[in-house]
Amino acid sequence: EKGGWSSFMAKEISEEPDAIANTLLGRVHDGTVSLSELDPLGADTLAGIERIIVIACGTAAYAGMLGAYAIEKWARVPVDVQLSHEFRYREPVIGDRTLVVSISQSGETMDTLMAVKYAREAGARTLSICNTQGATIPRESDAVLYTHAGPEVAVASTKAFVAQVTALYLLGLQLASIRGSLSPELIAEQVAELAAVPAKLSEVLQSGETISQLARWMADTRSVLFLGRHVGYPVALEGALKLKELAYIHAEGFAAGELKHGPIALIEPGQIVFVVVPSPRDPLSLHPKVVSNIQEIRARGARVIAIAEEGDAAVLPYADEVIRIPLAAPLFEPLLSVVPLHIFGMELAAAKGLDVDQPRNLAKSVTVE
Numbered sequence: 001e002k003g004g005w006s007s008f009m010a011k012e013i014s015e016e017p018d019a020i021a022n023t024l025l026g027r028v029h030d031g032t033v034s035l036s037e038l039d040p041l042g043a044d045t046l047a048g049i050e051r052i053i054v055i056a057c058g059t060a061a062y063a064g065m066l067g068a069y070a071i072e073k074w075a076r077v078p079v080d081v082q083l084s085h086e087f088r089y090r091e092p093v094i095g096d097r098t099l100v101v102s103i104s105q106s107g108e109t110m111d112t113l114m115a116v117k118y119a120r121e122a123g124a125r126t127l128s129i130c131n132t133q134g135a136t137i138p139r140e141s142d143a144v145l146y147t148h149a150g151p152e153v154a155v156a157s158t159k160a161f162v163a164q165v166t167a168l169y170l171l172g173l174q175l176a177s178i179r180g181s182l183s184p185e186l187i188a189e190q191v192a193e194l195a196a197v198p199a200k201l202s203e204v205l206q207s208g209e210t211i212s213q214l215a216r217w218m219a220d221t222r223s224v225l226f227l228g229r230h231v232g233y234p235v236a237l238e239g240a241l242k243l244k245e246l247a248y249i250h251a252e253g254f255a256a257g258e259l260k261h262g263p264i265a266l267i268e269p270g271q272i273v274f275v276v277v278p279s280p281r282d283p284l285s286l287h288p289k290v291v292s293n294i295q296e297i298r299a300r301g302a303r304v305i306a307i308a309e310e311g312d313a314a315v316l317p318y319a320d321e322v323i324r325i326p327l328a329a330p331l332f333e334p335l336l337s338v339v340p341l342h343i344f345g346m347e348l349a350a351a352k353g354l355d356v357d358q359p360r361n362l363a364k365s366v367t368v369e
């Protein structure tokens, strides 16, 4: 039930901190991760995995992209993310040292199910990350790691997305522990970062009113662009997808580094661009690069809405609006920066008088190929 909320989506966005906390529950203790759900795969098999392929559709695929950054960094295993419906037609190179991780909120998406079956027949190990107990995809997989986001009713996925990212991060840390690629101290550091996310996210939810105001101002907008770099890139893609799905606005997400290779040609006066800004403390030093992207688009008349860390003053001279997120280590920032974009999509749809829970032409789970 909606319980006083204007829509299921509003309720589900408010539950994003809990979705993360509940997905961590019982799986982290004293700075360590223990996922007994992976036992059916065997620790030896996991230690010997040479490649991971993540398969998913829609929002779940963007969660997969975020997971890929974390798993590669922590467990030092190459990770590819492929759309389920593309995967098997490319004759993927897979074998018994490949782990295929499927992500599906419903566990019933036909394209993902068929991809899992294909992977299993080709000899791969299969792990399902799923939000629905006893669904078909987990039943067809060697092991299942459930996300505990609770039932998601709105067609556009929100709380399941952050729970999927959380589950993938736990998987990355568990693999790092099995494979010895991260010291126990570094694992404990990441666990602490992850455990701190729900409280920070509750703070982000407080900025909901600013975002809905922004959305009301933009109700007539015909096109919105989203830029992000590194882990901000999947966030940009997710922000764009939400606007298409919910508000029927043409929206595109780009990797900020691609700007000068094409998308900058789209910038004309008044074009709205959301920019996911990495932390100025980021050891990868991406912050000045993204700030310079902002300068480039601003000089061409773009209206810039920056999503930036609290205290980041470098964005102020160039941004028309700044949405603040609390400080977090780089890999954890997306769990905070994505939520204002979920709110924005919902509020813009609401400002246009649209049904945010049941967008036209879409279904919660697509059970045909």
Ligand code: BG6
Pocket (backbone or CB within 6 Å): 057, 058, 059, 060, 103, 104, 105, 106, 107, 108, 109, 112, 155, 156, 157, 362, 363, 364, 365, 366
């Ligand atoms: C789409 C939904 O049809 O399916 C998206 O509209 C969702 O919100 C996608 O991300 C994948 O669904 P699932 O259940 O496999 O995660």
